[in-house]
Amino acid sequence: MSTPPTFDPKNMPFRRLGPSGLRVPVFSLGGWLTFGKSVVGDPCKEIMKLAFENGINMFDTAEVYSQGKSEEEMGRVIKELGWRRSDIVVTTKLYWGTRPGPNNGGLSRKHIIEGTQESLARLQLDYVDVIFAHRADTNVPMEEVVRAFNYVIEKGWAFYWATSEWSSEQIEEAYHIADKLHLIPPIAEQCQHNMFHRERPEKEYAKIYSSYNIGTTVWSALASGLLTGKYNDGIPEGSRFDVEKSFFSGTLKELQSPEGQEKIRKVKELTKLAQEELQTTPSALALAWVARNPNTSTVILGATKPEQLLENLKAIEVIPKLTPEILEKIEAILGNKPGGVNQYGRPSLDPFGKLSHL
Template sequence: MDFRHLGSTGLIISEIAYGNWLTHGSQVEEETALACVRAALDAGITTFDTADVYAQGRAEEVLGRALKGERRDGLEIFSKVFWPMGEGRNDKGLSRKHIVRGVEDSLRRLGTDYLDLYQAHRFDYTTPLEETMRAFEDLVRQGKVLYVGVSEWRAEEIERALRIADEMGFDRIVSNQPQYNMLWRVIESEVVPLCEREGLGQIVWSPIAGGVLSGKYKPGREAPAGSRAADPKHGHFVAGLTGNEALLEKVQQLEPLAAEAGLSLPQLAVAWVLQNSNVSAAIIGASRPEQVADNVQAAGVKLEADLLARIDEVLGESVKRDPALTVSPENVRGR
């Protein structure tokens, strides 16, 4: 495993992180989830990412049990807050009330007394950003949170948070967690330049595009049994990609390029995002331990410029680049 600093901070994290968005407490049985975490630890992964809303708290609980007994100082545990965790008017968003309650619940479920990174899971248009930033600052001062980050924020939203922190003397946010892969590059034109300038690192999710860049979805064929696309609960997350026959054809054309580099297609996809120097870590998920063992082989891989150019040539207009595609929900008021 190779390691990188989280942005310009002193925190060192594994450049491949393990995440449990659609797996723990939902897609796979706990025994398999525990085996996947063990495979991650055995491979040298020290950074684990989750969120309160994943399986409505169950993902945090499973991860807490999986990491029990590990040396806490040797791990970096990340979680997030924003999405509804109940039916109450204040059970969502980035108000002080929801943030304070959210971190206490996450710490309990994870079985730890602090989080290395606590992230605002989306931007909240209904709460003053100053209130949100002060609540996060208080958690840092209390030692419950070491660093604060955001997820899927636009460049102008990140910049506002940085300016408020500077004006009010708060610790700055240090990271952003966006979707980023060969097919989804919407952070490159605005978010990445801002973050490079201001010292934030990207902790990217879906480097394999929900499994689409693994090559397992073949054009004209049914989704493989046990895959995300075949899952009635989670298939909609990748339906727009797996239903695109032209795109699946292009993904198949990446297979020989991966082979030339001595990589599997999933390894190529993970290695591709790690070529971006603003990326601090790529989050992988897994429904089987073997997937973890395969994906981590992308750590430390250097891809040649010619190979990167040929990938772009194959994918062509299938790549999404418009920064406006980073969307924060505007319907969370409900108060």
């Protein structure tokens, strides 16, 4: 029996996942729209192995990704590479299920428990580190949701639970119920956060961060590739927008509008700033910008090719270069910083005061 490879974090920074003691890499690898769909077989193994060798030990998937095939591919690779389970962090998500049926989706106690068991079977694992509620279910009482995820934790099928694209009110309700019943609350929120999508992660969740120290596991930090600069002069053949035309039909339509063209103009300016002042790529700049946020626990990367992953990991070197001066220049280009809470004419508090941000 061969000795499992030893995990070497290299130069990867690690952060706590929200208020928990779990440490996660600043950049992790996800399987959305790739594993089990455009990336199958040996390429999956090649990308995951390269990630592991470059300090990424967190892998994110979901039951709905490629109708369960993403979990199957990741599970197969983990088993074939023989990694120590204690060396890796595996997360998956429940909500949509993998097949039709009145109870094969959502967040009922039935689907949370059965969905977890089916995900573990596809992953060929005894447990995942974090299980996410992929969306909120307004048709299920929040107490049932909180109790069901706690049951999953008590059974040892997951160590923690978290949310994805929940509103701040829904997250707060889950916390209040967990506190009232002396149960475990969610520790993280998996949200979209990028230079063009800021209101929810930066404004709506502000009170959630300060009240519960919740962390984010960010998806679409590159705005589905728009912030890479590769769409500055059209849609290249073989790109994500080209391969997934139907999925990104709304985005493609927006790019033809004045608003879409304004985004392209901003990406071109960001590209110039990245190259001339930071000697890096627009992709690395965009990823580092999200990672620079103190509420970001990890940024989930997607990759269809090994070289794409390595290119994105250059963002690690850019994070410390994002000085207040550089951040001000980025804000000047973007012009979309979420405003603060309306004070209705009252004078601002001292910015150095402990509660001035509330």
